[in-house]
Amino acid sequence: MQRKTRKTVTKLPPGLIGNPYLIPNSNRIYANDKKAKIARDILERYTGSPVERFRKQIILTNFEYYLDRFHTICGDEKTKGSAMQVVHSDSADVSIVDFSIGSPTAALIIETLSTVDPKAVLLLGMCGGLHRSLKVGDFVLPTAAIRDEGASRHFLPPQVPALPTFKIQKFVSEIIVEKGHDYRTGVVHTTDYRFWEFDDVFKAQLYEERALAIDMETATLFIAGFASKVPIGALLLVSDLPLQRNGIKTKKSAKAVFREFTDLHLEIGIKSMSEIATRGEHIRHYKW
Secondary structure (H helix, E strand, C coil): CCCCCCCCCCCCHHHCCCCCCCCHHHEEEECCCHHHHHHHHHHHHHHHCCCCCCCEEEEECCHHHHHHHHHHCCCCCCCEECCEEEEEEECCCCEEECCCCHHHHHHHHHHHHHHCCCEEEEEEEEEEEEECCCCCCCEEEEEEEECCCHHHHHHHCHHHHHHECCCHHHHHHHHHHHHHCEEEEEEEECCCCHHHCCHHHHHHHHHHCCCCEEEHHHHHHHHHHHHCCCCCEEEEEECCCCCCCCCCCCCCHHHHHHHHHHHHHHHHHHHHHHHHHHHCCCCCCCCC
């Protein structure tokens, strides 16, 4: 007589039943050795760099041009993997990673970088200025980000605000002032919706939110960083003014922004991360 096999059913803890936003602690990368091992492998494969070469202070960018300028300013070797690029600087004690664009890759780079236990991570990104007072070249130091993207919900419930690590933002603000420049603070709207500039309903929503700027990664980085115990901040450069007439970024205008503002943006980021490396302060305030 043929024996029937019993189907094994995984039982969820009571708090998870019917709630897709509650994530078991065993799924966290710091609590899952198998996941961390795979993440280290992905980091090496995607960047082409051994994990041992990563500095404890890391800059994130979406642009190869930033990587090239960093390499010229203070970089040592530059490596390219299957999906990303990285330059390490022993003199500045900083690494920079070009992780490409979008929320999914933002979440991925944070989880993989968590395996090298960074002291501080800083996004040097670009954003569209939404407030009428902003102009191209202004710096935005986000105090929070609106989670209008899909990646962050896999890390924390939707009611959790996307916030940067305060001390990193403090370091960055001090460097900006030291260099004689100004910056704006406020809420950034992070979205995975491309060509939203042509959607009048979406634009009306942005006005109601009073969002200062819009981008595609900040909220994801803040949430994934918090969930993965990675201290993270962001300094965004206003690259276009999409709500103004003829204000949407083009290939021509993007080149002008790179040429005029990249070096200053990088200098602030490098100095901020280098000073964090030399100071003995604890960056992460809380451990969960």
